[in-house]
Amino acid sequence: MRQYSGSGKRWGEFSELRELLERAIIDAPPVLVRDGGVIAPGYNAELDEWRGLADGATDYLDRLEVRERERLGLDTLKVGYNAVHGYYIQISRGQSQHAPIHYVRRQTLKNAERYIIPELKEYEDKVLTSKGKALALEKQL
Known part of the structure; x- marks a missing residue:
């Protein structure tokens, strides 16, 4: 999954969501x-x-x-x-x-x-x- 390049502080608030999406979605999903x-x-x-x-x-x-x-x-x-x-x-x-x-x-x-x-x-x-x-x-x- 593409890394978010913005503020680490803001992204840290969504770490559970990010981890869920990384587990659930394949690296290169179809269009x-x-x-x-x-x-x-x-x-x-x-x-x-x-x-x-x-x-x-x-x-x-x-x-x-x-x-x-x-x-x-x-x-x-x-x-x-x-x-x-x-x-x-x-x-x-x-x-x-x-x-x-x-x-x-x-x-x-x-x-x-x-x-x-x-x-x-x-x-x-x-x-x-x-x-x-x-x-x-x-x-x-």
């Missing part, structure tokens, strides 16, 4: 506060949790893909995201007959089938709402 990203990590645990959920989506998808590939023995299985259909598990057409019963078909492609499972749908709902909740909480703070 538009309405887009979020102003509150510093570590300032509010709930905000950190919502941000972590939104930012950690790739790690979760990678772990899910590895787990499902190993569990089912399907080397063509992929986990991904599509803006229209959301998160999915994709299996090549040649291996799609090995999809477990709890895999619900979401989309059919030329050479593959895309599925959703309850765990992935629940995670999708959390991720999609986490960005909005993080922004709302940040505005409240």
Whole structure:
């Protein structure tokens, strides 16, 4: 945070406010506060949790893909995201007959089938709402 160059006496009167702002606001906040990203990590645990959920989506998808590939023995299985259909598990057409019963078909492609499972749908709902909740909480703070 930029140091105040005026009278030390006057600034000293607001030392608690200055310390609060230094803890709460990142060093280089974005120009538009309405887009979020102003509150510093570590300032509010709930905000950190919502941000972590939104930012950690790739790690979760990678772990899910590895787990499902190993569990089912399907080397063509992929986990991904599509803006229209959301998160999915994709299996090549040649291996799609090995999809477990709890895999619900979401989309059919030329050479593959895309599925959703309850765990992935629940995670999708959390991720999609986490960005909005993080922004709302940040505005409240």
